[in-house]
Amino acid sequence: MSNSRNMMNYCPDIKVLDCTMRDGGLVNNFGFTDEFVRDLYKANVAAGVDYMEFGYRASKNMFDPKEFGKWKFTDEEDIRAIVGENNTPLKISIMADAGRCDYKTDILPKKDSVVDMVRVACYVHQIPLAIDMIEDAKSKGYEVTCNIMAVSKVSGNDLDAALRMVSASPVDVLYLVDSFGNFYPENIAYMAKKYVDSMAGKQAGFHGHNNQQLAFANTIEACRRGVNYLDATVNGMGRGAGNCYSEMLLSFLKNPKYAERPILDMVSKHLLPMRAAGLRWGYDVPYLLTGILNSHPSSAIKFIKEGRTDYSRFLSELEEMI
Amino acid sequence: MSNSRNMMNYCPDIKVLDCTMRDGGLVNNFGFTDEFVRDLYKANVAAGVDYMEFGYRASKNMFDPKEFGKWKFTDEEDIRAIVGENNTPLKISIMADAGRCDYKTDILPKKDSVVDMVRVACYVHQIPLAIDMIEDAKSKGYEVTCNIMAVSKVSGNDLDAALRMVSASPVDVLYLVDSFGNFYPENIAYMAKKYVDSMAGKQAGFHGHNNQQLAFANTIEACRRGVNYLDATVNGMGRGAGNCYSEMLLSFLKNPKYAERPILDMVSKHLLPMRAAGLRWGYDVPYLLTGILNSHPSSAIKFIKEGRTDYSRFLSELEEMI
Numbered sequence: 001m002s003n004s005r006n007m008m009n010y011c012p013d014i015k016v017l018d019c020t021m022r023d024g025g026l027v028n029n030f031g032f033t034d035e036f037v038r039d040l041y042k043a044n045v046a047a048g049v050d051y052m053e054f055g056y057r058a059s060k061n062m063f064d065p066k067e068f069g070k071w072k073f074t075d076e077e078d079i080r081a082i083v084g085e086n087n088t089p090l091k092i093s094i095m096a097d098a099g100r101c102d103y104k105t106d107i108l109p110k111k112d113s114v115v116d117m118v119r120v121a122c123y124v125h126q127i128p129l130a131i132d133m134i135e136d137a138k139s140k141g142y143e144v145t146c147n148i149m150a151v152s153k154v155s156g157n158d159l160d161a162a163l164r165m166v167s168a169s170p171v172d173v174l175y176l177v178d179s180f181g182n183f184y185p186e187n188i189a190y191m192a193k194k195y196v197d198s199m200a201g202k203q204a205g206f207h208g209h210n211n212q213q214l215a216f217a218n219t220i221e222a223c224r225r226g227v228n229y230l231d232a233t234v235n236g237m238g239r240g241a242g243n244c245y246s247e248m249l250l251s252f253l254k255n256p257k258y259a260e261r262p263i264l265d266m267v268s269k270h271l272l273p274m275r276a277a278g279l280r281w282g283y284d285v286p287y288l289l290t291g292i293l294n295s296h297p298s299s300a301i302k303f304i305k306e307g308r309t310d311y312s313r314f315l316s317e318l319e320e321m322i
Numbered sequence: 323m324s325n326s327r328n329m330m331n332y333c334p335d336i337k338v339l340d341c342t343m344r345d346g347g348l349v350n351n352f353g354f355t356d357e358f359v360r361d362l363y364k365a366n367v368a369a370g371v372d373y374m375e376f377g378y379r380a381s382k383n384m385f386d387p388k389e390f391g392k393w394k395f396t397d398e399e400d401i402r403a404i405v406g407e408n409n410t411p412l413k414i415s416i417m418a419d420a421g422r423c424d425y426k427t428d429i430l431p432k433k434d435s436v437v438d439m440v441r442v443a444c445y446v447h448q449i450p451l452a453i454d455m456i457e458d459a460k461s462k463g464y465e466v467t468c469n470i471m472a473v474s475k476v477s478g479n480d481l482d483a484a485l486r487m488v489s490a491s492p493v494d495v496l497y498l499v500d501s502f503g504n505f506y507p508e509n510i511a512y513m514a515k516k517y518v519d520s521m522a523g524k525q526a527g528f529h530g531h532n533n534q535q536l537a538f539a540n541t542i543e544a545c546r547r548g549v550n551y552l553d554a555t556v557n558g559m560g561r562g563a564g565n566c567y568s569e570m571l572l573s574f575l576k577n578p579k580y581a582e583r584p585i586l587d588m589v590s591k592h593l594l595p596m597r598a599a600g601l602r603w604g605y606d607v608p609y610l611l612t613g614i615l616n617s618h619p620s621s622a623i624k625f626i627k628e629g630r631t632d633y634s635r636f637l638s639e640l641e642e643m644i
Contacts, residue, residue, distance in 0.1 A: 007508050184574070185507065185539060186329050186546070212570055213532075213605075217507060217539030224508065235607075247607065248534055251614045252506070264633035267607060272631055283535075283605075285557075285569065285589060292573045309594055311586035 030069030110141030181211025205229030211291025352391030432463030503533025527551030533613025
């Protein structure tokens with residue numbers, strides 16, 4: 001694999017993963033209608049998307065199912081109600097959050113599940129737990145990723161130590177995650193090389209956030225540096241500033257199996273009405289400011305919810321917290 | 323100058339040019355209130371912005387002043403009513419559009435004007451006319467740029483021929499202009515090198531559009547490749563998908579003279595109310611599609627104005643026109 005790909009290449013190694021329901025679920029508390037989910041599944045199949053993430057597999061002991069939509073838990077039967085046996089080329093993933101799931105009991109053996117891939121999300125201090133989760137899912141027969149969150153806040157040699165531990169595990173894909181939308185493309189070039197190099201013989205992935213309107217640009221940059229698993233969401237739907245837009249990424253990639261039209265139809269039919277009904281995601285000034293300051297978007301979400309527009313003062317408040 | 327700058331560097335050669343009134347004027351027919359213009363001027367001074375473009379110097383023989391706001395014409399006395407003698411470090415520019423201005427008569431000698439820079443905009447087939455305009459403005463005492471528009475549609479050796487002609491002229495700055503928001507950062511890296519190399523001993527600039535949410539990313543990429551004159555607009559206000567956001571660019575640049583706070587205050591005080599009053603600019607799906615297809619945004623502007631959201635069909639319509 002060359003260090004820097006040419007964008008005119010057709011790279012069959014590249015995989016697009018739609019995580020609209022998982023990251024977008026953080027916008028609507030996982031309250032997607034069955035019609036939405038069915039249409040999204042069909043659109044992803046038609047668009048040539050490689051993986052679709054249906055949601056989190058959260059612990060029902062820690063989170064009350066009455067307080068969330070069903071895709072916070074993503075039960076096997078709920079997925080099957082949409083996809084049947086999933087006789088399509090599209091693979092299915094779920095996300096298991098370290099410390100927020102009962103993975104030993106709630107993740108079935110692969111032979112009993114329509115899920116193909118388990119994505120283990122963790123913070124850098126949870127790597128030992130994540131490795132236990134990776135080993136558990138791998139031994140059950142799944143493809144497994146490790147998505148280390150908030151790495152723009154990890155200093156010194158902690159990240160290198162974490163990457164060594166993860167690369168020695170049976171994981172298939174290691175994800176670079178820009179949780180706060182803090183990275184510039186130049187940072188991505190550096191970090192992607194680190195991740196790709198550490199995963200020799202395995203794969204690297206990228207998951208971006210759009211705080212500085214760089215989610216797509218950073219995804220392209222990661223791709224140029226040999227990162228093969230690329231996350232995207234329809235219309236960028238995801239927490240706060242959202243993610244890389246599927247419609248941008250699919251039109252950029254040169255593999256003829258990808259088509260942006262089914263995704264455009266999803267935007268017309270579902271995403272625009274969801275926005276019109278009051279759901280909010282995507283770039284806005286407060287997200288730029290938390291992104292620049294490498295902060296969690298929760299304060300920006302609160303700022304917007306309160307109807308505030310005094311951005312300078314918000315910047316001062318953020319600066320007092322760093 | 324190194325071929326690829328490190329973003330932590332403090333580069334005193336970099337200049338930020340605010341063209342909110344010129345490109346944003348295409349959104350509101352140049353109908354800015356005097357209060358807006360005065361506040362923008364003060365904000366740019368306070369933010370350390372290097373140049374502020376007040377508008378076009380269009381021909382009153384070709385365009386009826388009754389049909390446009392005054393910044394389509396940007397008379398000397400209208401600028402002076404805002405800036406007086408402009409006793410600030412901020413320089414003032416106007417744009418002269420090839421074939422749409424009476425530059426010989428309407429551009430005064432520099433000694434009689436508060437304008438510092440004339441930016442000559444042209445298409446590649448107008449280079450001989452542009453060079454006459456450059457020579458005229460230069461001989462009158464101005465800093466002069468040449469902004470060749472729509473170069474993403476110029477094939478073969480026409481662009482190289484144009485760059486040779488412009489670089490042999492007395493121009494100070496040659497602008498790479500991504501009129502249709504068609505370029506990816508990888509294209510910018512290639513084109514910026516071409517422009518910078520062709521302008522040895524002079525300067526290169528970049529003006530982006532945000533059709534693919536890449537205006538900021540492309541501006542950064544151009545900057546890394548030695549492009550020093552960077553266009554931006556407050557809140558990205560500009561035709562169609564708009565431009566690189568000033569608040570993003572200023573927070574990215576490391577020169578301590580730049581401050582994003584005065585720009586944030588402009589957004590709070592003026593840009594949000596303008597949006598609330600119905601003015602539209604910024605990323606939207608139709609602009610993505612014209613950007614991908616390297617088309618003029620006018621069809622997308624019309625599509626949006628008509629309230630259409632059938633994106634797939636719009637894509638088909640565009641494909642029939644290329």
